[in-house]
Amino acid sequence: MPFKARTESIELKILRILDLQMNLTVDEQKYYLNLEKGFEGEVQFDLLTEKLQGECFILNDLLLEINNTKFQIDTLIIYQETIYLFEVKNYKGDFCYEPDSFRTIYGKEIKNPLDQLKRSKSLLRQLIQNLGYNLPIEAYVVFINPEFTLYQAPQDQPFIFPTQLNRFMKKLDMTPSKLNRKHKKLADQLVSLHISESPCTGLPTYEYKQLKKGLTCKVCHSFSMSVQGKKLVCDVCGCEEEVESAFLRSVEEFKLLFPDQKITTNVIHDWCKVIKSKKRISRILGKNFKMKGVRQWAFYE
Ligand SMILES: [Zn+2]
Structure with a gap:
């Protein structure tokens, strides 16, 4: 059982209804399907973290804030000596890694998930330091979709590919870990700092009369x-x-x-x-x- 469960965002729930009850534009629909796909990927990853047997606290889907800067964490796992942070990507198809860009093989550039990971890792570090902890953080981008390939991926980046996931989870589960009151307190603090609803930034405007x-x-x-x-x-x-x-x-x-x-x-x-x-x-x-x-x-x- 996770210490904090994942729930669907209100934005996703609303978009799901709107998709059935009105005509979304191509962009709106794309945005909606991306959210849906992202959530699906996170749920897939939850199925793996749920199986962890060792002592750990699993916190899914946190929205935190430090110095007026918000950041979102897909999965955070507290072990005795380390905090693990996971950014889950449900990309499907062939992608290509370049030192300063991340793109599909057709050349369409997408946001580099490593930038996002670095940002949340650094903000999380500041936050837990402010709370008085100095556990090291290990951060990874998890590519959950079995049909994902990343060409030219360097070995030294914190990627976990679909073909590595099972082994990674096994290794993680072998981590010796004894949790104490301090770990519990940290988990409680993070849950209480969680901002429960993020603003629905991608919602189209809709009116009652437009809806089916x-x-x-x-x-x-x-x-x-x-x-x-x-x-x-x-x-x-x-x-x-x-x-x-x-x-x-x-x-x-x-x-x-x-x-x-x-x-x-x-x-x-x-x-x-x-x-x-x-x-x-x-x-x-x-x-x-x-x-x-x-x-x-x-x-x-
Ligand atoms: Zn039916």
């Missing part, structure tokens, strides 16, 4: 759903779900997209589309949320 309304299939995300009694049936894949659970999922999505909007029967009636009866909507809302106000002014929290 209706309940969606939890499996194939289709909007072609029909209500059959207590069940909601997908016309595309045939998947069935309780109306209530699909409805609540949809209300949660509405809240995520429009956090300042009040949840009322009328609003949700329009949002969910396929449930025709307002009475039924009021009943499910009343069962799952707290009702405030009365009659036509009632809303749910």
Whole structure:
């Protein structure tokens, strides 16, 4: 069990909904798919760190700040003598390393992950020194995707390639380590310094009226759903779900997209589309949320 678990960012959750409910531009969609791919890669790496048997604290997905500078860490592992810092990249395909650039073999230059790694390592070092620790930090870029190749990769850079990952993890797990109260305190401090929500910088602007309304299939995300009694049936894949659970999922999505909007029967009636009866909507809302106000002014929290 990690000391701090990874969760999806609000930005990713919102983009996932917007991708289904409006037309994202090519750039917006690219940005969204990159986030999705990045998250997927991190989750893949979590599957490996979860298997570590030795004494260590695993902290996933930290957003920290020092001297007004924010930095993000994909995975941090505290061992007795060392802190390991991992930047996980889910790049797929053929890339090429040059001393001052990092690019795809087609020549498209991308951000050098080593720059990012150096930056977070140095900021993390300052932060833990400020907290009164002087554990050394070992930092690595992990390329998690088995279909990744880096041409001209030098041996002396802190890269872990897909073909090396298993051996690296095994070696890491052999590290003798006994954790004490001080390590626990450091882990607690880092978690408490974590900034829980990063600003959603890449979100497109969206308005209620642009969005496609209706309940969606939890499996194939289709909007072609029909209500059959207590069940909601997908016309595309045939998947069935309780109306209530699909409805609540949809209300949660509405809240995520429009956090300042009040949840009322009328609003949700329009949002969910396929449930025709307002009475039924009021009943499910009343069962799952707290009702405030009365009659036509009632809303749910
Ligand atoms: Zn479906």
